[in-house]
Amino acid sequence: GAGVSQTPSNKVTEKGKYVELRCDPISGHTALYWYRQSLGQGPEFLIYFQGTGAADDSGLPNDRFFAVRPEGSVSTLKIQRTERGDSAVYLCASSPGQGYQETQYFGPGTRLLVL
Amino acid sequence: AQSVAQPEDQVNVAEGNPLTVKCTYSVSGNPYLFWYVQYPNRGLQFLLKYITGDNLVKGSYGFEAEFNKSQTSFHLKKPSALVSDSALYFCAVILGGSARQLTFGSGTQLTVLP
Incomplete structure (x- = not known):
């Protein structure tokens, strides 16, 4: 596709359950980012991949959060033992991966609601 | 320390009038600034x-947008606002060094009134 895609668009789960959120970046983009946007706030950084490896995971809030990108394209954000405070919009972005000042292009997000 | 600030939660402007959405930053070194x-x-x-x-x-x-180093600002502007410009605007910065991620402001809701 032409842009970043994310699935599902909405996810409702119960407290304590496990969820996976998927991101498909722009073709050829080697850099991929995950952000979390809570209601009324700006997005907050979670993790950054360059290729298959997590180059910076300093934004992950705790060890319940984990992300993978095994083939350097699609990425999956995994949340274990979900809590109500995890409810937010999870945004994925990608960029060509050539330099640190390049533009990041965002997907439409996955809206997660933990009941 | 806050890296980027948007001092206005809400900006209202009449259609056809110029608009400004404010952003100030606080980073060491050369800032890389974005609007979304x-x-x-x-x-x-x-x-x-x-x-x-x-x-x-x-x-x-x-x-x-105009980058003003002395005032550490990067205000977003448009000479003539459209109703369709009504949206939430975010200023963001890349902090430099080894950082690659964007650090966002809290956002400004722009409403253009017909």
């Missing part, structure tokens, strides 16, 4: 960025 727009239930759309060079940056949909 978010429409309801949609992701962030890139408008423009300042990396180096001319202080006046032109972007998408007729928007521009």
Whole structure:
């Protein structure tokens, strides 16, 4: 596709359950980012991949959060033992991966609601 | 310490009037500054960025922004607002060094009144 895609668009789960959120970046983009946007706030950084490896995971809030990108394209954000405070919009972005000042292009997000 | 601030939660402007959405930053070294727009239930759309060079940056949909180093500001402007410009606007910065991620302001809701 032409842009970043994310699935599902909405996810409702119960407290304590496990969820996976998927991101498909722009073709050829080697850099991929995950952000979390809570209601009324700006997005907050979670993790950054360059290729298959997590180059910076300093934004992950705790060890319940984990992300993978095994083939350097699609990425999956995994949340274990979900809590109500995890409810937010999870945004994925990608960029060509050539330099640190390049533009990041965002997907439409996955809206997660933990009941 | 806050890296980027948007002092106004809400800006209202009449259609056809010029608009300004304010952003100030606080980073060491050379800042890399961005503006994004978010429409309801949609992701962030890139408008423009300042990396180096001319202080006046032109972007998408007729928007521009002026980088002012002495005032540490990067205000978003448009000469004539449209009702369709109504949206949530975010200023963001890359902190430099080894950082690659964007650090966002809290956002400004722009409403253009017909």
